[in-house]
Amino acid sequence: MIRFEQVTKRYPDGTTAVEDLSFEVAEGELVTLVGPSGCGKTTTMKMVNRLIDPTSGRILLGGEDIAAADPVELRRRIGYVIQQVGLFPHKTVLENTATVPQLIGTPRAAARARAAELLELVGLDPSVYGGRYPEELSGGQRQRVGVARALAADPPVLLMDEPFGAVDPVVRERLQNEFLTLQKTVRKTILLVTHDLEEAIRLGDRIAVYGTGTIEQFARPAAVLGSPATPYVASFVGADRGLKRLAVTTVGAADLTPADGTAPPASVRLGATLREALAALLQEDSGRIGVTDPDTGELAGVLTPQDVHRALRRAELQEA
Numbered sequence: 232m233i234r235f236e237q238v239t240k241r242y243p244d245g246t247t248a249v250e251d252l253s254f255e256v257a258e259g260e261l262v263t264l265v266g267p268s269g270c271g272k273t274t275t276m277k278m279v280n281r282l283i284d285p286t287s288g289r290i291l292l293g294g295e296d297i298a299a300a301d302p303v304e305l306r307r308r309i310g311y312v313i314q315q316v317g318l319f320p321h322k323t324v325l326e327n328t329a330t331v332p333q334l335i336g337t338p339r340a341a342a343r344a345r346a347a348e349l350l351e352l353v354g355l356d357p358s359v360y361g362g363r364y365p366e367e368l369s370g371g372q373r374q375r376v377g378v379a380r381a382l383a384a385d386p387p388v389l390l391m392d393e394p395f396g397a398v399d400p401v402v403r404e405r406l407q408n409e410f411l412t413l414q415k416t417v418r419k420t421i422l423l424v425t426h427d428l429e430e431a432i433r434l435g436d437r438i439a440v441y442g443t444g445t446i447e448q449f450a451r452p453a454a455v456l457g458s459p460a461t462p463y464v465a466s467f468v469g470a471d472r473g474l475k476r477l478a479v480t481t482v483g484a485a486d487l488t489p490a491d492g493t494a495p496p497a498s499v500r501l502g503a504t505l506r507e508a509l510a511a512l513l514q515e516d517s518g519r520i521g522v523t524d525p526d527t528g529e530l531a532g533v534l535t536p537q538d539v540h541r542a543l544r545r546a547e548l549q550e551a
């Protein structure tokens with residue numbers, strides 16, 4: 232869906248922001264770009280909606296070279312969410328969300344109805360928040376309006392630059408989870424820039440780990456954590472990468488110990504992450520928790536610390 236072919240960007244002062252970048256984002260995939268400040272993430276993203284043009288190489292969107300596209304028309308197909316959100320201060324939440332549909336000629340009533348639907352979708356009741364102005368919202372609520380507004384024109388592609396950067400860690404994690412649920416419904420093709428590895432791991436179907444101006448590894452989160460491609464990636468993901476793997480490994484039926492009749496009081500569902508399972512286990516004096524099948528609601532088995540250990544090992548072998 233988005234394809235970079237040997238893209239280099241050199242700024243007029245001679246700074247090479249990215250060099251010989253080639254990668255592809257599949258339709259409906261969420262790729263996170265992660266790396267230290269100044270490594271070229273934002274430059275990469277802004278080349279997709281032509282806020283910046285590459286010095287050489289080309290970028291294809293749905294097979295079409297974007298260099299030949301009209302930038303204004305191109306940006307209609309690409310939603311853009313930035314950290315500062317950039318809501319219009321003198322417009323209400325509903326008006327902010329309806330801006331793009333109205334710009335592209337959707338009749339006012341239909342645009343507002345669509346905006347209300349989207350606010351609902353991002354967890355803001357339009358009857359409560361629709362009439363407010365941005366300054367009357369919390370940071371997290373503003374962030375949600377930014378996401379709703381970017382989705383309003385139903386663009387197939389979303390670019391998100393540190394979209395959850397401006398809120399505290401607790402709100403941030405909640406927004407990330409909500410966003411993942413939302414993405415399951417809307418299935419946009421997304422490039423998301425972050426400097427936060429945890430966020431990249433939690434959100435990305437695949438992660439591009441940036442060195443300086445180049446991608447050092449482009450792979451699924453578990454593979455980046457399990458088999459870092461270079462010493463640089465290994466040091467970037469850190470010595471605690473084993474712990475981080477807990478967040479990307481899920482509890483499968485094969486990991487469980489058969490239940491012996493008595494259901495432990497605490498439980499998680501099949502498909503929960505090992506991190507969630509471990510958190511539940513640590514709360515539980517008996518050293519075991521139940522695991523339920525989310526489809527039937529029935530107990531599928533129990534999980535012990537040994538099972539968690541085995542599940543981690545299994546995941547490691549699968550990635551190797």
Ligand SMILES: Nc1ncnc2c1ncn2[C@@H]1O[C@H](COP(=O)(O)OP(=O)(O)OP(=O)(O)O)[C@@H](O)[C@H]1O
Nearest residue numbers: 242244246248267268269270271272273274275426
């Ligand atoms: N307009 C510009 N002119 C010259 N150099 C620039 C320009 N914009 C960015 N750069 C440089 O290009 C490099 C990449 O910048 P970019 O903004 O893409 O990095 P980033 O990874 O997004 O960083 P951050 O996480 O700090 O936003 C940096 O060295 C930056 O100083």
